[in-house]
Amino acid sequence: MKAAVFVEPGVMEVHDVPEPAIEKPTDAIVRVLDACVCGSDLWWFRGISQRQHGSLAGHEAIGIVEKVGADVREIKPGDFVIVPFTHGCGHCAACKAGFDADCPNVEPGGNAGYQAEVMRAINADGALIRIPGTPDDYSADMRASLLALSDVMATGYHAAVSAEVKPGDTAVVFGDGAVGLCGVLGARMLGAERIIAMSRHADRQAVAREFGATDVVPERGDEAVERVMELTGGDGADAVLECVGSEQSTLTALAVARAGATIGRVGVPHIDAAKLDVNSLFWRNVGLKGGPASVITYDRNVLLDAVLDGRIEPGKVFTAAFDLDHVQDAYQAMDERRAIKSLIHIG
Amino acid sequence: MKAAVFVEPGVMEVHDVPEPAIEKPTDAIVRVLDACVCGSDLWWFRGISQRQHGSLAGHEAIGIVEKVGADVREIKPGDFVIVPFTHGCGHCAACKAGFDADCPNVEPGGNAGYQAEVMRAINADGALIRIPGTPDDYSADMRASLLALSDVMATGYHAAVSAEVKPGDTAVVFGDGAVGLCGVLGARMLGAERIIAMSRHADRQAVAREFGATDVVPERGDEAVERVMELTGGDGADAVLECVGSEQSTLTALAVARAGATIGRVGVPHIDAAKLDVNSLFWRNVGLKGGPASVITYDRNVLLDAVLDGRIEPGKVFTAAFDLDHVQDAYQAMDERRAIKSLIHIG
Numbered sequence: 001m002k003a004a005v006f007v008e009p010g011v012m013e014v015h016d017v018p019e020p021a022i023e024k025p026t027d028a029i030v031r032v033l034d035a036c037v038c039g040s041d042l043w044w045f046r047g048i049s050q051r052q053h054g055s056l057a058g059h060e061a062i063g064i065v066e067k068v069g070a071d072v073r074e075i076k077p078g079d080f081v082i083v084p085f086t087h088g089c090g091h092c093a094a095c096k097a098g099f100d101a102d103c104p105n106v107e108p109g110g111n112a113g114y115q116a117e118v119m120r121a122i123n124a125d126g127a128l129i130r131i132p133g134t135p136d137d138y139s140a141d142m143r144a145s146l147l148a149l150s151d152v153m154a155t156g157y158h159a160a161v162s163a164e165v166k167p168g169d170t171a172v173v174f175g176d177g178a179v180g181l182c183g184v185l186g187a188r189m190l191g192a193e194r195i196i197a198m199s200r201h202a203d204r205q206a207v208a209r210e211f212g213a214t215d216v217v218p219e220r221g222d223e224a225v226e227r228v229m230e231l232t233g234g235d236g237a238d239a240v241l242e243c244v245g246s247e248q249s250t251l252t253a254l255a256v257a258r259a260g261a262t263i264g265r266v267g268v269p270h271i272d273a274a275k276l277d278v279n280s281l282f283w284r285n286v287g288l289k290g291g292p293a294s295v296i297t298y299d300r301n302v303l304l305d306a307v308l309d310g311r312i313e314p315g316k317v318f319t320a321a322f323d324l325d326h327v328q329d330a331y332q333a334m335d336e337r338r339a340i341k342s343l344i345h346i347g
Numbered sequence: 348m349k350a351a352v353f354v355e356p357g358v359m360e361v362h363d364v365p366e367p368a369i370e371k372p373t374d375a376i377v378r379v380l381d382a383c384v385c386g387s388d389l390w391w392f393r394g395i396s397q398r399q400h401g402s403l404a405g406h407e408a409i410g411i412v413e414k415v416g417a418d419v420r421e422i423k424p425g426d427f428v429i430v431p432f433t434h435g436c437g438h439c440a441a442c443k444a445g446f447d448a449d450c451p452n453v454e455p456g457g458n459a460g461y462q463a464e465v466m467r468a469i470n471a472d473g474a475l476i477r478i479p480g481t482p483d484d485y486s487a488d489m490r491a492s493l494l495a496l497s498d499v500m501a502t503g504y505h506a507a508v509s510a511e512v513k514p515g516d517t518a519v520v521f522g523d524g525a526v527g528l529c530g531v532l533g534a535r536m537l538g539a540e541r542i543i544a545m546s547r548h549a550d551r552q553a554v555a556r557e558f559g560a561t562d563v564v565p566e567r568g569d570e571a572v573e574r575v576m577e578l579t580g581g582d583g584a585d586a587v588l589e590c591v592g593s594e595q596s597t598l599t600a601l602a603v604a605r606a607g608a609t610i611g612r613v614g615v616p617h618i619d620a621a622k623l624d625v626n627s628l629f630w631r632n633v634g635l636k637g638g639p640a641s642v643i644t645y646d647r648n649v650l651l652d653a654v655l656d657g658r659i660e661p662g663k664v665f666t667a668a669f670d671l672d673h674v675q676d677a678y679q680a681m682d683e684r685r686a687i688k689s690l691i692h693i694g
Contacts, residue, residue: 093583099606099632260441273623273625279616282616283639288636289634
């Protein structure tokens with residue numbers, strides 16, 4: 001089968017590799033219909049973080065279940081499913097508490113190679129999200145929104161939940177990548193009245209406004225702090241969504257939080273923890289929460305219904321589409337900011 | 348009038364000082380009935396943190412309002428009141444959001460000298476908590492519980508609220524001082540089913556159990572982590588209350604949190620922020636919240652009623668009582684751990 005392979009920083013290729021097989025009785029084999037590139041993939045694509053050369057890539061997909069292991073009870077061959085990047089077992093303390101990204105019952109590396117014709121999904125009953133009907137029942141736009149539920153929409157929503165957005169709040173969202181934009185959508189779902197999107201790119205600003213942003217701030221650093229303080233009458237924001245993870249973004253996020261506000265962070269931290277002065281947060285009663293998103297939990301409890309009802313259209317973050325043979329282009333388009341997020345049609 | 352004065356580390360004296368007067372139209376003058384010594388006072392009493400020599404001391408009291416400024420509308424002379432250590436204005440963004448400890452409309456140093464015959468209370472309408480009736484209507488035990496609402500009970504409750512204790516939770520409480528014990532009470536009020544008190548002193552363990560602790564762990568550091576993990580089936584605690592602030596206590600608190608749990612901290616941080624690895628918290632989705640307590644908010648919304656109804660008896664943390672002339676003994680008794688918390692009868 002064909003699969004996307006990370007050759008070296010800046011280079012993705014499509015190789016012919018053996019099809020994965022059931023290894024554990026709780027596995028499923030999924031034929032991938034659509035996959036995509038994540039903003040977090042750019043860290044290793046750009047060579048900033050490490051990744052094993054020759055490894056398969058991708059952690060977001062929708063597809064059709066082809067085979068299931070002997071212990072899989074709920075998921076059946078033929079099911080149309082979302083394959084989240086989290087793959088919690090569903091019965092440990094972390095999963096039961098709704099933090100499926102922190103399930104200890106996973107394999108090192110977890111699911112791998114979603115950007116491939118066929119993939120192995122572990123903990124099938126715990127982790128796969130069944131979509132009603134068949135792919136043919138859905139428009140291309142709806143399929144894109146379903147694909148967004150494998151990571152990016154749930155991650156943006158996790159930022160909003162972690163930031164404890166409440167009805168009537170003023171929320172600030174750092175990051176105008178696909179996750180940040182979904183954070184805007186998440187803040188709106190939780191009832192934020194005013195949503196300030198930190199964005200300096202016209203295409204992303206447009207999506208942010210479509211998703212519910214009421215204000216757009218292009219400034220960064222101290223100027224951004226000043227601008228948000230102006231917009232909030234000097235009080236700071238009730239809820240802060242940090243969807244980048246860089247040092248500048250994180251420190252700016254801390255600075256614009258109102259006393260008693262909580263920062264929900266979902267951007268993979270690329271800041272030295274020592275630079276994050278949690279003692280000053282203490283005196284301001286500013287909370288810090290967040291981490292890898294509870295994709296399974298959110299999809300099952302709220303997000304799948306919201307997409308099926310047409311309440312949210314997170315698929316709008318996909319502004320470019322490629323086939324698997326053009327996976328290099330899919331990465332480059334995001335790397336060069338020509339695409340907000342790249343969709344890869346496979347099946 | 349007589350007032351307790353900090354002479355130098357280890358030395359408190361009673362001096363004759365001028366009575367305070369109304370300085371702003373929002374002030375009140377309160378004749379103090381009872382005050383007390385706070386665990387946080389021990390940091391400077393022991394010379395670990397700095398305090399101006401010759402300064403008045405104390406930040407917890409109940410008393411009778413003697414005079415009010417021209418703009419005070421709600422509070423009247425003759426009112427029996429709790430004087431919280433927080434003194435928020437009641438109308439800024441922080442106060443409205445329920446974080447009165449972070450009100451910007453206060454004076455440097457805020458209220459000072461609660462351990463005195465008479466004190467000046469700023470933001471009287473915003474900050475003073477009226478107690479129904481007169482002091483004579485209450486038993487000594489009840490008056491002690493009312494006094495505990497000026498700080499320690501609200502601070503313990505803030506740890507529980509910040510740790511997001513939910514019904515059915517297993518909560519762990521670090522600190523067996525008066526605040527930690529009130530944290531146990533707070534966790535119980537919020538519905539924790541199992542409360543693990545980290546305590547190695549028999550007198551404090553007894554109060555912890557009386558307040559609702561189901562388990563007591565005397566170990567510290569790695570052994571404490573091991574013990575809590577054993578008690579929670581290897582999962583860690585659903586909610587963690589950090590009521591000490593020392594490096595050891597804080598790091599142990601982080602280590603026993605279940606994935607997705609939140610640490611509510613109210614102990615004044617005496618840990619280098621750089622040692623607190625918030626990036627590892629990110630991967631475990633462990634939140635960090637807390638700070639100075641919302642005393643006014645909690646007293647008004649829940650705690651005063653709970654004391655008046657007899658649902659909680661936080662006054663049990665006072666295990667020794669002194670008069671103002673013996674203020675040195677009151678501090679020493681706590682410093683030497685002969686008393687959990689020292690009450691000072693004044694009026």
